[in-house]
Amino acid sequence: MLKSLSLSNFKAWRRIEKMRLAPITALFGTNSSGKSSILQFILMLKQTTDSPDRSVVLHLGDDKTPVNLGTLSDIAHAHSDNPEIVIGVEWSLARALQLKDPDTQNKVLTKSDELSFFSRVVANGGGKLTVPEMRYGLGDTTFTLAKRDEKEGYELTTNHKLFRFKRAGGRKWPIPGPVKFYGFADEVRTYHQNAGFLSELELAFERMLHGVYYLGPLRDYPKREYTWAGGDPADMGRRGEYAIAAILAARERGEKISRGRGKPKYSLERYVAYWLKQLNLIDEFRVEEIKKGTNLYRVHVRRSPGSSEVLITDVGFGVSQVLPVLVLCYYAPEGSTILFEQPEIHLHPSVQRGLADVFIDAMNVRKVQIIVESHSEDFLRRLQLRVAEKQDLDETKAAIYFCDIENGEGKLVPLELDTYGNFLEWPEDFFGDPMGDIRAMQAAVMKRKGIPEE
Numbered sequence: 001m002l003k004s005l006s007l008s009n010f011k012a013w014r015r016i017e018k019m020r021l022a023p024i025t026a027l028f029g030t031n032s033s034g035k036s037s038i039l040q041f042i043l044m045l046k047q048t049t050d051s052p053d054r055s056v057v058l059h060l061g062d063d064k065t066p067v068n069l070g071t072l073s074d075i076a077h078a079h080s081d082n083p084e085i086v087i088g089v090e091w092s093l094a095r096a097l098q099l100k101d102p103d104t105q106n107k108v109l110t111k112s113d114e115l116s117f118f119s120r121v122v123a124n125g126g127g128k129l130t131v132p133e134m135r136y137g138l139g140d141t142t143f144t145l146a147k148r149d150e151k152e153g154y155e156l157t158t159n160h161k162l163f164r165f166k167r168a169g170g171r172k173w174p175i176p177g178p179v180k181f182y183g184f185a186d187e188v189r190t191y192h193q194n195a196g197f198l199s200e201l202e203l204a205f206e207r208m209l210h211g212v213y214y215l216g217p218l219r220d221y222p223k224r225e226y227t228w229a230g231g232d233p234a235d236m237g238r239r240g241e242y243a244i245a246a247i248l249a250a251r252e253r254g255e256k257i258s259r260g261r262g263k264p265k266y267s268l269e270r271y272v273a274y275w276l277k278q279l280n281l282i283d284e285f286r287v288e289e290i291k292k293g294t295n296l297y298r299v300h301v302r303r304s305p306g307s308s309e310v311l312i313t314d315v316g317f318g319v320s321q322v323l324p325v326l327v328l329c330y331y332a333p334e335g336s337t338i339l340f341e342q343p344e345i346h347l348h349p350s351v352q353r354g355l356a357d358v359f360i361d362a363m364n365v366r367k368v369q370i371i372v373e374s375h376s377e378d379f380l381r382r383l384q385l386r387v388a389e390k391q392d393l394d395e396t397k398a399a400i401y402f403c404d405i406e407n408g409e410g411k412l413v414p415l416e417l418d419t420y421g422n423f424l425e426w427p428e429d430f431f432g433d434p435m436g437d438i439r440a441m442q443a444a445v446m447k448r449k450g451i452p453e454e
Contacts, residue, residue, distance in 0.1 A: 002042075222311075335368065356379050400417065
């Protein structure tokens with residue numbers, strides 16, 4: 001699970017220092033206040049690790065990636081031509097990572113379930129990016145690859161008190177810089193006698209980012225027919241276009257989802273149907289092949305217990321919009337990090353409140369982390385209520401932020417919750433000024449009725 005995020009010189013953000021990320025992290029704020037940029041930053045890191053091109057330091061995206069950020073100038077804060085972008089991530093593992101000391105057989109060099117990564121990415125003025133420094137941390141032990149001298153190349157160091165990297169025999173070739181923004185070049189390991197374990201740190205970083213899933217704000221329209229030829233989608237797609245395929249793939253595998261002690265296990269399809277009913281959107285939901293062997297499927301729903309069964313295209317638009325959200329929450333592997341951008345779009349306020357319960361349940365049942373960018377006050381109020389009840393959510397498992405722009409820079413305001421779900425400080429104009437509208441309405445009514453103001 002991601003524990004904190006640091007960045008600098010990325011779009012609206014000049015600097016964010018160790019932003020705490022909780023099992024449920026919610027970002028609120030006005031339009032163009034930098035909320036989405038935080039999600040885009042994480043996705044940029046993910047698509048860079050996914051890219052087969054080892055020469056690209058940061059993959060800014062194309063039509064096939066989760067985000068397409070344009071050029072370096074587009075992502076640089078204040079559109080600087082020579083930005084220094086800082087990347088800092090802290091995360092935890094379900095099981096501790098143990099690094100063996102290559103110099104001493106069966107001795108543990110360091111062990112921890114807490115990892116960190118830091119990197120500086122610099123533009124050289126010609127549009128090329130270089131990485132003068134990167135550092136991995138496992139517990140309190142760090143391993144750093146940094147530029148020392150133009151001729152000598154890079155130096156590999158550690159703060160471990162009893163361990164030092166040893167150069168291999170022969171000519172001391174200069175050590176090359178990082179691959180992408182996070183990887184050790186093969187020469188780093190071959191030029192040292194005892195640096196093979198560095199691959200385990202890279203792998204842990206890649207696994208963490210491979211476990212990031214994303215669903216965008218604009219989701220596909222429902223279809224009367226869906227085609228599925230037996231594939232197993234990696235995610236829902238940016239627009240949720242693979243939601244039905246995911247349901248069918250999970251059905252084919254016979255997967256069952258544990259709902260906690262003493263509760264019967266559900267298939268993914270049944271879990272989705274359960275939440276659609278709990279959210280009061282529809283009463284029944286099922287996916288059925290039109291004719292065996294055709295690979296064509298229809299989604300049948302029933303709006304209420306006594307109503308006729310119809311296709312998903314014949315009910316309210318909100319059903320198809322919330323469907324990928326529900327599927328992703330329970331389809332993503334346990335321990336994943338899921339990014340949602342405005343999941344409440346096209347949903348009634350009561351359903352927006354229910355989404356908070358969906359996320360809390362997924363957090364507890366699937367052990368997933370959810371980072372959501374939202375404009376919904378109803379969603380936020382339900383989170384506060386659940387913290388106050390302190391049954392499935394408490395203030396330590398939620399991190400809520402208000403994003404704003406001040407003097408041309410993004411401003412991140414943490415909204416601390418007390419144990420009763422109250423905010424210790426409420427930002428000005430968090431959700432506009434609804435009380436101001438109410439006062440203005442009353443004044444207008446009094447004026448039209450000829451009642452003098454007091």
